[in-house]
Amino acid sequence: MITSDIARSADFRLCAEALIDRPIVTAADRPLLEKIRRHANELQAAFTRLTGWRVQAHPEFARLVKTPARAEASHGLPWARKKIDYALLAWVLWYGEHTGGRKFTVSQIADEIKLRSAGPGDAGLDWTSRDQRLAARRVFRGLEEMGVLRLQDGSVDEWADENGKRDALYAWGAAAWRIHVGIPAAELERLAEGRPAPVSPAPPADGTDEIRLYRTLLLNPALFRRDDPAAFRLLDAPETRARVLQNLKQLTSWELEVTPEYARVLRPARSDDAVQTPIPVTSGLAHAVLCFCGLLRDRQAADRLVLAGGESYLIDESRVWQDVDELQKRFGIKWGKTMQQQKVSSLAEEIVDEMKAWGLMRDTDVPGQYLVLPTAARLAAHYAGGAEKDDDSM
Known part of the structure; x- marks a missing residue:
């Protein structure tokens, strides 16, 4: 009985993780799909209680209809690039x-x-x-x-x-x-009129602080205190933090990291399609991002970045171009021939876009200025003997 309960709990967590991290689980993965369908009622009860999300369990697919507490670049479909x-x-x-x-x-x-x-x-x-x-x-x-x-x-x-x-x-x-997405009427009106979206949208009024907390932890790269102070304050109380951690451990196999300015769940390396896996190091662009983060970290340690509060910093586009130009000359040969010969402006744009997708950087209200988030300080890359070493402690 104990062994059966353990296996059931492991299957439940496997199903929950897949629903969180994948847009859709299809019949191409029939064993997983059938597990989700068997656990559908339990999964729905758990997600309703923590996030208010709805589970769709169809004979040919399963999907978790996820509503974010805050929209991020990381919410994009994994195959969409532009x-x-x-x-x-x-x-x-x-x-x-x-x-x-x-x-x-x-x-x-x-x-x-x-x-x-x-x-x-x-x-x-x-x-x-x-x-x-x-x-x-x-x-x-x-x-x-x-x-x-x-x-x-x-x-x-x-x-x-x-x-x-x-x-x-x-x-x-x-x-x-x-495939249905709930878009508020005001947002549809903004899109129809061609008005730009606000750079830093406020958390939605609907949903409790705790629901926004779970939605952000499960769907965004991190929950930042600066974005939603009310939700983040729940983690300041030891008893609430312990309860949140317990709920996450019952739902998934992921760990919770909490710092003074951000909190995030840490997924194991096996979650290839996760929202926030350990940073990939298999592409030249990923190497370039890690090198850029290492440069920023060195500059932060030397007190040479403009502080924006909450362990975040400001950097101008012109500075990014200068840094990318320097890194391309130093390490471009290790990133591949295409990136080594790529125009600096184009490469800088790709690096910035990738950092936004990783939850490391954002636009600001000032054109040509970016906000470097505290998660970027956790990353760096060093080449030693032609090998790449990731210094992140994720």
Whole structure:
């Protein structure tokens, strides 16, 4: 009985972690999907109590409908790289509703999107552009992984590589009609009017301090005191912190780290698709980010950064360019030929975007100025004998 209870608890945590970290669990991982369905009632009870999130358990997919307490760059889909990916995602979903869920070929939907995206003085999407065809390929592949689309014939790779001369046939999957996002009416009005989003949105009025605490810990790279002081103060009380830790341990196998200015859950290295895994070191861009963080940490230790309060600092875009130029000259050969020869402005933009996605940096209300968050000070990289060493203690 004890062994059975332990196995049941381990399965429950495995299911909860997958629902938190993945957009959708599909039938491609049937054993996990069936475990989620078996534990659906328990999972729903736990997520309702802690976060107010809803579990969808369908025979072909499972999904946790997650509402963040604060929107972050890290909430993006793992396969989406640029704004055009999200624009194309919206177009593809629109096309499914527009056609009543009929099967379609890539060339058919591409022609329709090109026609509909055109406007006064705007030719719309241009499929002769390789970058735009590759973006479309990312979207189709990503939607396949999410169970939204099912490839039935052909190859989207051939369409992307041969300028649309070949084709692929798709049908809609079960998850296509159950992807719903709750967007407040005021936000829809802002989008319709083309007004920009605020740089630092306030936490939503709905939900208790504790619900916002759990939502942020589970969905964001970190909960910062500066963002939500009321929620963070709950962790200042030893008895509340102990209860939060106990609830997290019952739901997941993750640890909780609390510092004076931020708190975060620490996921083990096996969680490849987690929101906040140990920082990856498998790509040249990741190496560049770690090197940049190390430079910032050295400058912080020397008291050469502009303090912004709460262990955060300000840095100007021009300073980022100078630092990236220096790092590229010193370490570019270790990042790969492409990054070694890349324009400094382009490389700096990629590094900043990656840091935003990791929860290490944000925009400010001042154009060309960034806020470096305290989590960045935990990172650095050093090359010794051609090997990369990650100094983060995550």
